[in-house]
Amino acid sequence: MFFIIFGTRSTKHKSTKLENFTCQTCNSQDTSFISGKSKYFSIFWIPLFPLGKSATTYCSDCQTSSSAKFLKPELKPKRPIWHFTGIMLFIAFEIGNTIFILSQNMHLLN
Numbered sequence: 726m727f728f729i730i731f732g733t734r735s736t737k738h739k740s741t742k743l744e745n746f747t748c749q750t751c752n753s754q755d756t757s758f759i760s761g762k763s764k765y766f767s768i769f770w771i772p773l774f775p776l777g778k779s780a781t782t783y784c785s786d787c788q789t790s791s792s793a794k795f796l797k798p799e800l801k802p803k804r805p806i807w808h809f810t811g812i813m814l815f816i817a818f819e820i821g822n823t824i825f826i827l828s829q830n831m832h833l834l835n
Contacts, residue, residue: 773811
């Protein structure tokens with residue numbers, strides 16, 4: 726019998742300080758941080774493809790946090806490249822398989 730283990734997981738991004746950013750609640754300058762979370766689909770614990778991401782801003786002065794939906798995209802945390810590991814492995818396998826089949830066909834033609 727063969728089992729396929731699959732599911733979703735999420736990872737937290739490193740919290741970074743927002744430069745030239747004003748808190749919406751207390752109007753403090755340069756006291757806010759942003760942290761994010763990314764969700765991905767995995768098979769056998771290998772990330773296959775990303776599902777979504779979210780970010781939250783946190784002000785260290787007034788202790789409030791809010792969704793970062795309305796922030797500019799360049800301020801939001803980037804998704805880790807390893808979330809695409811499964812896709813990269815699949816593409817590498819397909820390229821290797823294609824090269825192997827072409828070499829076998831060339832061998833048969835000669």
